Amino acid sequence: MTQDVKEIFGSASGSPGSTPPAALAAKVRTLAPSMTRSMQRVAETVAADPAGCAALTVTGLAELTGTSEATVVRTARVLGYPGYRDLRLALAGLAAQQQSGRAPALTTDIAVDDPIADVVAKLAYDEQQTLADTAAGLDTVQLGAAVTALAGARRVDVYGVGASGLVAQDLTQKLLRIGLIAHAHSDPHLAVTNAVQLKAGDVAIAITHSGSTGDVIEPLRVAFEHGATTVAITGRPDGAVTQYADHILTTSTARESELRPAAMSSRTSQLLVVDCLFIGVAQRTYEQAAPALSASYEALAHRHRR
Known part of the structure; x- marks a missing residue:
């Protein structure tokens, strides 16, 4: 990942709560396409299961994603955190928001045979998530x-x-x-x-x-x-x-x-x-x-x- 990207999105100040959980989710979705393949696996894994990943050590997440501890740490830094410990705290916050209903889980794709009511609901959710991610x-x-x-x-x-x-x-x-x-x-x-x-x-x-x-x-x-x-x-x-x-x-x-x-x-x-x-x-x-x-x-x- 280039330094320019990190400057655009900023870096964490070092305090555990410096980056809101919603901003973390937005960064993962936005930055993942331009990461290396190994870093993408880490980013997409933490976005898909923030609660599970928050419970893992850096070694555990590296093993889960088939990457190295250094890759996990680099991914955390690209996402705006000084180190993996700070990323784990943010993941725990994101998981808590999802469990309380204040932060939705990842969207579900629209299927060919979805009823029109489901299409409306899924599109509305995707639009809301896109706007929230852009704002964050x-x-x-x-x-x-x-x-x-x-x-x-x-x-x-x-x-x-x-x-x-x-x-x-x-x-x-x-x-x-x-x-x-x-x-x-x-x-x-x-x-x-x-x-x-x-x-x-x-x-x-x-x-x-x-x-x-x-x-x-x-x-x-x-x-x-x-x-x-x-x-x-x-x-x-x-x-x-x-x-x-x-x-x-x-x-x-x-x-x-x-x-x-x-x-x-x-x-x-x-x-x-x-x-x-x-x-x-x-x-x-x-x-x-x-x-x-x-x-x-x-x-x-x-x-x-x-």
Whole structure:
């Protein structure tokens, strides 16, 4: 695991209760895909059975996962804990929350023959878990810096394709309604053409769950090299897109399954981040944003009355 990822998610201060159990669960789900295979086994094992793992010594967990004691300790540190002892305490807390009903267990996949009522319940649970994980893992310092850049931006360009393109459109229409000049680009050629025109004082935002979408990375790179402030909204804090991002906002997703592709859950977490950005900018620019928002409401109401 890279040092950059650890910096994004932070490290424990050393006190046993410094990282909430919910944040631990979010980190496991978010970071596991970018860990080594042996570290993934440790992370996924503690997420699946926090109560059982909390009762194990470092040697016991290493034997259970077929790894080494050093791998267990490294996994604990990547998850934000000084050592395995602190991870065990957090696991015990997570297990207690699950037993009390305040923290649900891992989601169950949707089956082809599930009744529609079960589908609704499972999707609702997955959406809630995705939002909770994203909130727990979102770096509010990075978020605040991105809000500051947006609030003072001359122009905002947002890049996204596929489901992320829909989120890009959502963000730009929100920013337009509070008086900012914002454009969403899903065509990679137009995105690069517009990125060339950006400069210091402008903001470029790339939205890509995988962190490796070339059609999104390329315009962000161009904007970055032309001096614009750049932001990446991604589910992979170690993805290629982050090398061109001044600020990284990490999203989480529910577990992907055959009937629930990553695009569904990633969109949910991206929309939460987009809403956080919008509200933050509206707060910072309230004197401008409030009348602009009122004017947009009035214009739409007038159109509907015609």
